[in-house]
Amino acid sequence: MKTLIFFTFAFILCFFKANSAPDPVLTYYGKSVRTGVECYPVMRLLNKVGYDSIGFIFPAALSNKTCPVGVAFASQIEGADHSITITPVNPKKGVIRLSTDVNIKFSDTNICHESNVWRLKYDKAMKQYVVMMGGVEGNPGPETLDNWFKFEKAADGYYKLVFCPSVCSYCKTMCGDIGTAIDNNGVSRLVLGGEPLSFGF
Template identity: 40%
Template sequence: MKVINITRFIVPFLLVTLLSTTFFLVKAQDVAEPVLDVSGNAVRRGVNYYILPAGRGNGGGLQVASIRNRTNPLVVSQNADESVIGVNVQFSPVDPKENTVRLSIDMNVKFTSMVISDSSTVWRINTELIPERYLVTIGGVEGNPGRETLGNWFNIDKYEDAYKLVYCPVVCEICRPFCGEIGILEENGKRVLFVGRDPPLKVTFHKV
C-alpha cells in the first residue's frame, strides 16, 4: 500500500495562506486615513462642501476674484468677511473607483455652484499672473492624470487640529513638481491662494 506524504501538500498550502494574509494586511495598512468633515463624517467624491478657515476671526470661505486687471484666469481667493461662506466645491480622487477623499492622495478640486462661460472651475496652479508665484486659479482639467495635467492635482493633510491644502502631485512618476502648502498671498487687498506660504491656511470642510 502506497503511503501519501501529506506534508508535501499541507506545507505549501499553509505558506500560500500565510503570504496571502500578510499581503492583505499590508494593503489594509497602506490605505490612507479618510479626511473628515466638521461632523466627523468622511469627505466623499461628488458631494458639495464649503472650505472654511478653522477658528474665528480668520476670514470667510473661498471664491474667485480677478487680479492685476486680468479676468482670465480668475484666481481662487478667500473672502475677508468670516460671515461669507463662499462657493462650494467637490473633490475627485485620482482613482476613479475611490469615493472617499483620503489624506495625501491626489485629487481634483472644482467649484460647483458657479458657471463661467469661458473657463472650467477646476483648480490649477498658474504662474502666468505673477511669474514668481504659484497661484491657485481656475481653468484646470478634471481627470486624465499625467504630465499634461500636473498642475491640476491637490491633496489634503492634517494640520494641528484641522487640515491644510497641499500641492505636491505624484500623478507623474518622472516629474519633479514644485511642492508646498497652500496659504494666503495679499494682492491689492485680495486674499489669494498660492503655494508656499508658511503657515498654511488651516481649513475645515462643511457639507452643504
Template identity: 45%
Template sequence: MREEGGGRRRRPVKGDNASNIGVVVGDISCPAGDATVWYRRQWLPRMEAAARVRKLAEANPSLGGLNLSTTGQDCPLDLVVVDGYQGLQFMFLPVNEKKGVIRVSTDLNILFATYTGCPDSTVWKLKDYDYSTSLWFVSTGGALGNPGSQTIESWFKIEKYEDAYKMVYCPSVCNYCNYPCSDIGIYQDQYGKRLALTSDPYRVQFQKV
C-alpha cells in the same frame, strides 16, 4: 478623511445659500447621488465619488471662506479668501473615482459648483510661476481627470494639520514630471488674500451639504 501615508476688476462670485449640515471630521462619503456641478458650460449629474462641500475656511470659520476674483485680467479667476464670507460650494473628485471616500494624501481635482461667466473651467489649477512675486498662485481653468503630465497642474491633496487640515500641491500622478511641492497658504496683495504655494499653510475645515 482617512490618513494614508490689467483688466477690469470683476466682483467676486457669490455662491448659493445651501445650508450647512455639519463639520466633516471623518470620511467624506461619496455616494452615487444627485451631485451636480457646472463644468465647461455643461451640467454633469450624478458624479460618482464626488463630495459636495460647502466651505473651505480657516479653522476659525468666522474668519472667512474661499471665493473667486480677477487678478489683473477678467479670466481665468483666481482663488481668494474673503473675510466674513461663508465660501463657495465646491467638489472633490479623487484620482480613483471608484473609491467611496475622499482620503488625505490622495490626488484630487477640486472644482467650484458655480457659474462664473468665464469660458474657463472652475477646476483648481496651479498658475505659471509669477516672477513679480516669486510665487505660484492657485487659479481656475484646470483639467478634470486624465491624470498624467498633461494635467499635472490640476491635482491637489488634503493633509491633516494640527487640529484641522491643510491643502497641498504635491501631485503623485506623474513620477517623471518636474514640479514644485508645497503647502498652500495666503499671500495678500492689491487683489486680496490670494491662495499661493507658501511655507505657512492655510488651516482649513470642511462642511458637507
C-alpha cells in the same frame, strides 16, 4: 520554528500595511468627505503674529481684469461660502482620502466660461505660484500635473492643502503647502507657500 513564525507574522503585517488605505478626510461631524459631493470648506488662517481668523474661499477676478479667475480667501465677504467638489485620481473611489491626488473645483459657473477646476500657475506680477481656475479634471499624467492637490492633517480637525502631485512617476515636481498672500490689489490669494491656511469641512 520560532524564526519561521516570526517572518510569517512580519510578512502578513507588511501585506496589510501596504494594502491599507490612507485615512479619509472627515467633516466636523466625523463623516467622510465624499467624491463629487458639494461641500462648503471653512478656512482657518494663522498669520505671522499668531492671529487666527476664520473665512471662506471664493473665485475672484485678478489684476484688475475680469478674466482669468483665481481662488481667493476672505474672512468676511457676502456670499463667500462657495461650494466645491473634490474628485480623487480614481473617480470610482467614493471617499476622499489623505495623501491622495485630487482635483478640486467650484460647483458654480464663472464669468469667464472656463473650467472651475483648480490648478497651480505662475503669476508674474506676484512672482510666485498661485491657485487659478481653468484646470483639467481627471486625465492624470504629465500634461495635468498642475491640477492635482492633496489633503494632509493639520491641527484641531483641520486639513492643509498640499501641492505635490504623484500622478507622474518620472516627472520632477515642486512640493509645498498652499497658503495665502496679498496681491497688488489687496486680494488675499491662495498661493504655494505664504501664510499657513487650513481647511475644515
